[in-house]
Amino acid sequence: MTATGVLATLVSPEGRRDDVLAAIQALQAASDDEPGTTLFEIHEHRDEPGTFSVFERYADDEAVTAHRFSPAMEAFREALTDLGIRPTLVFLTPVNR
Numbered sequence: 001m002t003a004t005g006v007l008a009t010l011v012s013p014e015g016r017r018d019d020v021l022a023a024i025q026a027l028q029a030a031s032d033d034e035p036g037t038t039l040f041e042i043h044e045h046r047d048e049p050g051t052f053s054v055f056e057r058y059a060d061d062e063a064v065t066a067h068r069f070s071p072a073m074e075a076f077r078e079a080l081t082d083l084g085i086r087p088t089l090v091f092l093t094p095v096n097r
Contacts (some may be wrong), residue, residue: 001060003038004051005092012050016083023079030072031056036063054087063089 013022024042031040044050053058058064063081067073 001077003094004058004061004064005057005094006054006056006064007086007090007092008054008056010052010054010080010085010087011085017050019079019083020050020052021083023076023083024054026056026064026079027072027076030070031067034063034070036060036066037067 010020010024021042021044031037031066036059037056038059039054039055041055043053043055045053056067067096
């Protein structure tokens with residue numbers, strides 16, 4: 001079983017920073033209750049207010065799949081569609097030291 005990381009970056013449309021953050025925070029709250037989700041941290045770029053990077057870590061690919069098809073993720077996708085944005089996603093594999 002190998003952990004999987006995800007780095008998601010979202011850029012808020014002009015004047016919609018708070019709406020984007022609220023959508024991410026709703027997903028974060030739901031993710032806290034998902035088995036296999038071990039990290040979900042939201043960061044705002046210092047030099048680019050309204051640009052958010054979310055660091056996510058899952059126990060394995062099955063946990064990623066469960067998250068991607070969860071009701072909370074469906075609601076998040078709908079919110080992003082309403083905002084007219086798509087996140088940039090990077091999937092990561094941990095490197096053992």
